[in-house]
Amino acid sequence: MTFHWLPLACAQNPLQNPSSAASKVLLDFNNDLADRLKSTSNQVTVTPSQNPAAPGILVTIQPGPEGYPGINIKPAGAPWNLAGYGHVEARVVNTGAKPISVALRVDGAGDWKDNPWNAESVYLQPGATGTVTTIFGYSYGHKPGYALKPEAVVNMMLFTTKADEVQSFRVESLVAGGPAGEKPPVAPDDVRVQPKDGILLGAGVTLDAETQLTNKNADSSLVNMDGQQALRIALPAVQGDAAKGEQEVTLKPAIGRWDLRDALQVRVKVQNAGQIPVVPRLRLESNGGPSDWITPTAPLGPGVEQEIVIPFASATIANLGQKGTGSRLVNDAVSGLTVTADKVNAARVLLVKSVRSEMPPTPQLPAWLGQRPPIDxxxxxxxxxxxxxxxxxxxxxxxxxxxxxDKQSHWSKDDVLLGGGVVRLRYEKKTGFNNDDPTQAQTNYAAGYLHTYNKWAQRYGYFEARMKLPKAPGLWPAFWMMPDRGAAVGPQWKRQDTANGGMEFDIMEHLTRWGSNRYNIAMHYDGYDKDHKSIGADKIYVQPDKEGFITCGLLWTPGSAIYYCNGQEVARWEDPRISNVPSILMFTLPMGGWDNNSLDDAQLPAEFVVDYVRVWQRKDLASAADGKQPASQAEVLGTGH
Known part of the structure; x- marks a missing residue:
């Protein structure tokens, strides 16, 4: 990009004045900036604004292939020393005709392989003005990111996403501000509270009725019983038009959401404190939706007390493609417990004496598990x-x-460990080269990896593995399958294309932030570009067996994919689009994922343990592509998207 910089018509730009004495202006639009601004490609042009009422620099992006078009901003000479500040912020205006997302990336002086930058973005409607603030050490949603050194900032970048139409924005200011070591603000709803001993109501817990109880056509209060609080709920008689409205009381956390990821159910002790039999109904609320409504098997007579258990898992399995099936409750974002009762033309009173999250008793696994497929x-x-x-x-x-x-880690044979009748994929802080090859990328974390590409594949059948999940935050273990059409088809991308009948099967995909009792299943198909499609369920709840393992399986037949865990069906999709291409097995342990927390080096090394892998084929579905592949094949490039 080449352009001639013209001084602004106005001598003073009030928007460039720092918002406080502690701010530092990083771009002075009254000076020649031509040597400091560089576009990311020929799609991008930059010009100074000549309108005193709309000062700044104008960035125009033409349609084109670049994924993140924008501008790089260099310091005037030596790197910026922003050690006395906590963030960089840019004030931008969307001057185009379509909504855009503008990101501000701040680059440190570290090794590019470590992605030594922090970034945030702001979404702007046409004509809207917004401020994007990048706090040092945090990225995209203020999640912990690269530990950038603010005393050596070498570049800043303002960019958008791929442009199918002309995009444009004006940069009105770029300043450093905030205190050194600044932490991002935390929205109250983003706070997560893990109740001590799982107790939401009961011994040792003090609730505030004004902030933690909400009533809908009902009355509630906190009463003292045996030295601890209980929740009294009064539901008035229902008649006439009043019968159309809900009557319910919701108990909420003091702030944010309850984090119940160490549990699989909530046990509520309820007493009928009224004069007539009553059928209470209870459910949990969460960011993703509620649990099932749970009721006792029979009405509670006056004075009768009963414990009602609310499972996180829905009684309806995930029948993918059908709305209203599968679990909706998010275990680490529970926003309330709602209590109501069947409507009758009489007053009813309930007394909630205790609420506690817990694990159920360890289940008895079915005898067929590990011995045969789930169907005859x-x-x-x-x-x-x-x-x-x-x-x-x-x-x-x-x-x-x-x-x-995961661009932060590399695969190493040293992190695939056999012993004690299991294979352990280890994730550790250890500098090395991918595939233990000095000609490949070097990273600071090593991990184990297993796959059967070029060695074994099968079309249709039942695929099962018994696994123990790691607990360290930020990890992403998975048991999955990818297509392999065989060496005769050509290069890997053709062999493993998830279009043309192929499909990625995620039999067990886990993010350690969810806790050990929840995982995801999914199918991805029609490629990974603009035609990509997916279907799945990310709230599969499971209780590990007495040794801490879960056993997950896929029953794959023409037009059908049925998923199992610990011998129980948990999800299914029946559709002609189900893959008809032979597929390989994979076990991966990268860091990251779409809904995870940050890696904690202090909790490494961590291990993803596999006890066994077993596969069956139904004789009428067998094909010549099944089984071990010829040893002469040379292409061993890896797998996946």
Whole structure:
């Protein structure tokens, strides 16, 4: 980009005056900035505004292929020393005709492989003005990010997303501000509270009726019983038009949301304190939606007390593509407990004596689990790896490949550990090269990886693994499958294309922020670009067995994918689009994911443990593509998107 910088018509730009004495102006529009501004591509032009009423620099982006078009802003000479500040903020105006998202990235002096930057974005309607604030050490939603050194800021970047039409914005100011070590503000609803011993109401808990109780056509109060609070709910008689409205009371956290990820249910002790039999109804509320309504099996007579258990998991499994099926409750964002009762033309009184989150008793697993598929048929076991030896079966598994999911870590054979009848994929803080190859990327974290690309594939069947999930924050373990059409098709991208009948099956995909009792299943298809489609369920609740393992399986037949955990069906999708392409097995342990928290080095190393992998094929579905692949194939590039 080349342009001639013209001084602004106005001598003073009031918007450039810092908002406080502690702010520092980083762009003075009255000076020549031509050497400090550079577009990211020929799609982008930059000109100074000549309108005194609308000062700043104008950025115009033409339609084109660039993913993140914008401008780079360099310091005048040496890197900026912003050690006395906590953030950089830009005030921008959308001067175009379409909504845009403008991001501000602040670049440090670190190794580019570590992504040494922090960034935030602001969404602007046409004509709207907004401020995007990037706090040092945080990125995108003020989540903890790269530990940028503010004393050595080498570049700043303002950019948008790919432009299909002309986009434009004006930069009105760019300043550093805030105190050193600044922390992002926390919205009250974003606060997460883990109740001590799981108690939401009961011993040791003091509630505030004014802030924690909401009433809808009902009355509630907190009363003292045996030295602790109880919740009294009075539901008036219902008649006439009043019968059309809801009668309910909701108990809420003191602030934010309850984080109940260490539990799978809430136990509520309720007493009928009225004069007539009553049928109470209870459910949990959350950011993602409520639990099922739960009622006792019979009305409670006057004075009768009963414990009612509200499971996080819905009684209706996730029938993908059908609304109203599957679990909606988000276990770490529970916003309330709602209590009501069947409507009758008489007053009813309920006394809620205690509310506690808990784990159910360890379930008894079905006898068929691990021994056969979940449905009858003429099945043949086609793969059975118990990991009982001291070395990996290299005719079946590979530990190397590209890491498409996590640019902070590399795959290493040293992090695939056999012993005790299991294989452990380890994630650790250890500098090294991807695939233990000095010619490949170097990162500061190492991880284990297993896949069968070039070695084994199967179309249709039942696929099962018994696994123990890591607990360290920020990790993303998964058991999944990807297409493989075989070496005769050509390069890897053709072999593993999820279009043309192919599909990614995520049999068990977990983000450690969710806790050990929840995971995701999904299917991705029609490629990973503009035609990409997906379907799945991210609230699969499960209780590990007595040894801490979960056993997850996929029953894949023509037009059908049915998912199981610990012997119970948890989700299904029946559709002609279900994959008909042979697929490989994968176990991955990157960091990150779409809904995770930050990695904590102090909790590393962590391990994703696999006890066994077993696969069956129904004889009438078998094909020549099933089983081990020819050893002569040379392409071992890795798998996935």
């Amino acid at each position: 048929g003429d099945w043949v076991k086609t793969l059975d790896d118990e990991f009982d030896g001291t070395t990996l079966d290299q005719t079946l598994w590979d530990v190397y490949g590209a890491n498409y999911w």
